[in-house]
Amino acid sequence: MLIVFNPTAGAGRRRRLSRALDALLRLGLRPEVAETAGPGDARRIAAAAAARGIMLVVAAGGDGTIAEVAAGLSGSPAALGLLPLGTANVLAWELGLNRTPEAAAQVLAQGKSGLVWPGHARFADGREILFVQMLGAGFDAAVVAALDLRLKRQFGRAAYVLQALREAPRYGYPPITASLDGGVAEVAASVIVTKGRLYAGRHLLAPAARPAAPGFQVVLFRQGGAAAALLAGAALPLGLVPRLPGVVIRPARQVVLTGAAVPVQADGDPAGLLPVSVEDGATPLRILLP
Numbered sequence: 526m527l528i529v530f531n532p533t534a535g536a537g538r539r540r541r542l543s544r545a546l547d548a549l550l551r552l553g554l555r556p557e558v559a560e561t562a563g564p565g566d567a568r569r570i571a572a573a574a575a576a577r578g579i580m581l582v583v584a585a586g587g588d589g590t591i592a593e594v595a596a597g598l599s600g601s602p603a604a605l606g607l608l609p610l611g612t613a614n615v616l617a618w619e620l621g622l623n624r625t626p627e628a629a630a631q632v633l634a635q636g637k638s639g640l641v642w643p644g645h646a647r648f649a650d651g652r653e654i655l656f657v658q659m660l661g662a663g664f665d666a667a668v669v670a671a672l673d674l675r676l677k678r679q680f681g682r683a684a685y686v687l688q689a690l691r692e693a694p695r696y697g698y699p700p701i702t703a704s705l706d707g708g709v710a711e712v713a714a715s716v717i718v719t720k721g722r723l724y725a726g727r728h729l730l731a732p733a734a735r736p737a738a739p740g741f742q743v744v745l746f747r748q749g750g751a752a753a754a755l756l757a758g759a760a761l762p763l764g765l766v767p768r769l770p771g772v773v774i775r776p777a778r779q780v781v782l783t784g785a786a787v788p789v790q791a792d793g794d795p796a797g798l799l800p801v802s803v804e805d806g807a808t809p810l811r812i813l814l815p
């Protein structure tokens with residue numbers, strides 16, 4: 526077992542990592558630990574580990590770290606383990622993982638696994654990325670892009686709320702055209718293409734989503750403007766986004782999003798600008814589950 530540790534993810538991460546390592550030791554496991562030094566490292570480390578024949582690579586960080594490790598393991602027989610240390614940890618919530626280090630260690634030691642389909646995004650500039658939870662275009666990506674890392678470290682998830690309040694009046698809400706499975710295009714101010722039901726922690730966004738199945742739920746926010754963005758933000762913790770007027774959710778296997786100067790985020794990290802084409806990854810990922 527190799528643990529890929531992002532020392533910049535979340536708060537109190539070193540202490541949480543060492544608690545997990547202690548718990549693993551008590552369970553008779555002594556994993557290797559590799560620390561990332563910057564973006565892209567987790568992917569390289571995971572790919573090299575899979576090439577060495579390591580069968581379990583654990584992402585110790587947030588959703589961004591998980592996505593990078595997943596990309597590194599793609600196409601290999603190695604399984605992905607989760608040690609949630611991030612700020613939002615949406616995938617951990619989605620899969621019903623207890624976020625204490627001891628419980629995560631227990632899951633890793635147990636070795637029970639299931640399959641999760643990642644999403645694959647291709648950008649106009651040729652970049653390709655894998656995401657495990659969601660890809661957003663529009664307002665939420667503008668919030669992610671503008672989020673100050675120090676603010677995030679200091680306030681955790683509350684930093685996203687502060688940044689959303691700042692961003693709502695100044696974001697321009699340019700229109701996004703969404704083409705689902707090559708059908709009639711829809712126009713929206715923001716779009717979230719999601720594998721999972723949850724968003725920004727454990728808030729319900731797309732009730733019909735199933736991470737274990739191929740395909741996506743596409744959440745279209747038709748109304749732009751600060752009032753609509755703030756209303757969506759207020760509805761989120763109440764689980765009411767799917768019922769907001771102006772929000773429609775559609776299933777799709779292939780999604781093409783276009784728009785001028787529209788920012789994109791994938792699993793909570795900035796991912797550039799539209800256009801982007803999204804479909805299932807080539808193979809499902811094996812993930813350790815409770």
Ligand SMILES: Nc1ncnc2c1ncn2[C@@H]1O[C@H](COP(=O)(O)OP(=O)(O)OP(=O)(O)O)[C@@H](O)[C@H]1O
Nearest residue numbers: 534535562563564586587588589590611612613614
């Ligand atoms: N040593 C490093 N220094 C700076 N950035 C790093 C380093 N290692 C990894 N990263 C980058 O940090 C990004 C954010 O990490 P991650 O998403 O895991 O944590 P988080 O943002 O706190 O959690 P969450 O996504 O759950 O909110 C990753 O996508 C990765 O590219």
